Amino acid sequence: MLTDTHAHLNADAFNEDREEVIARARENGVTRIVNIGFNRETIPTSLALAEAYDFIWAAVGWHPQDAVDMLPEDLGWIEELCRHEKVVAIGEIGLDYYWDTSPKDVQDRVFREQIRLARRIGKPIIIHNRDAHEDILKVLKEEKAAEVGGIMHCFSGSWETAKLCMDMNFHISFGGPVTFKNAKQPKEVLQKVPLDRLLVETDSPYLTPHPHRGKRNESSYVRLVAEAAAELKGISFEELAAITTENAVKLLKLT
Numbered sequence: 001m002l003t004d005t006h007a008h009l010n011a012d013a014f015n016e017d018r019e020e021v022i023a024r025a026r027e028n029g030v031t032r033i034v035n036i037g038f039n040r041e042t043i044p045t046s047l048a049l050a051e052a053y054d055f056i057w058a059a060v061g062w063h064p065q066d067a068v069d070m071l072p073e074d075l076g077w078i079e080e081l082c083r084h085e086k087v088v089a090i091g092e093i094g095l096d097y098y099w100d101t102s103p104k105d106v107q108d109r110v111f112r113e114q115i116r117l118a119r120r121i122g123k124p125i126i127i128h129n130r131d132a133h134e135d136i137l138k139v140l141k142e143e144k145a146a147e148v149g150g151i152m153h154c155f156s157g158s159w160e161t162a163k164l165c166m167d168m169n170f171h172i173s174f175g176g177p178v179t180f181k182n183a184k185q186p187k188e189v190l191q192k193v194p195l196d197r198l199l200v201e202t203d204s205p206y207l208t209p210h211p212h213r214g215k216r217n218e219s220s221y222v223r224l225v226a227e228a229a230a231e232l233k234g235i236s237f238e239e240l241a242a243i244t245t246e247n248a249v250k251l252l253k254l255t
């Protein structure tokens with residue numbers, strides 16, 4: 001039993017062999033996948049996958065990199081899709097100061113609008129944060145995100161930041177980087193995060209774990225993340241897989 005809380009199975013990288021990739025995840029014990037649609041193109045394809053497979057759910061939201069493309073009516077579109085029984089969260093949303101493809105003020109507005117929507121309709125949120133730790137915390141606090149909580153996806157911040165996020169009702173999700181030899185900080189933070197706040201993910205096709213680093217990532221590799229996490233936590237793989245799945249099921253109602 002394993003849950004990949006963040007995948008992009010709808011990505012073009014899977015166009016040649018998507019069905020095999022999904023089958024391989026199942027064969028490797030992945031019993032639940034949350035697939036993320038994050039802009040006008042990927043929201044419908046993500047939803048289609050969730051409709052086609054009973055063990056895939058969808059999150060829908062507007063990514064900060066695409067913030068400039070979001071039209072006023074898109075917020076209503078996301079709200080409408082949130083009524084779909086397989087849509088379990090709004091995301092991924094947040095701030096990305098690394099790529100900087102959308103101006104910061106536009107990212108800030110789009111992020112805040114989606115948190116307000118999540119609070120209005122009572123959906124958890126999935127947060128994308130790249131080089132924006134301080135502003136993410138500020139916005140989450142100002143917009144009272146604690147009311148809905150959610151997931152800090154592929155967490156890369158400090159323990160201090162993790163604590164503040166958990167204070168605001170968020171779970172901390174780790175991906176491929178915890179399998180890298182040189183990734184000191186995520187490993188240290190993972191060791192400190194309480195088991196009942198811990199999640200694992202792939203963010204596939206990106207962020208491929210060791211020893212496949214440099215190649216395409218896929219949901220079956222969440223096993224490698226979970227194995228690394230179990231070792232860091234000093235518990236068995238089975239235990240870690242069960243606890244993180246239970247956390248995801250409870251938070252996102254994956255039933």
Ligand SMILES: [Zn+2]
Nearest residue numbers: 092128129153
């Ligand atoms: Zn992301």
Ligand SMILES: [Zn+2]
Nearest residue numbers: 006036092203
């Ligand atoms: Zn993602």
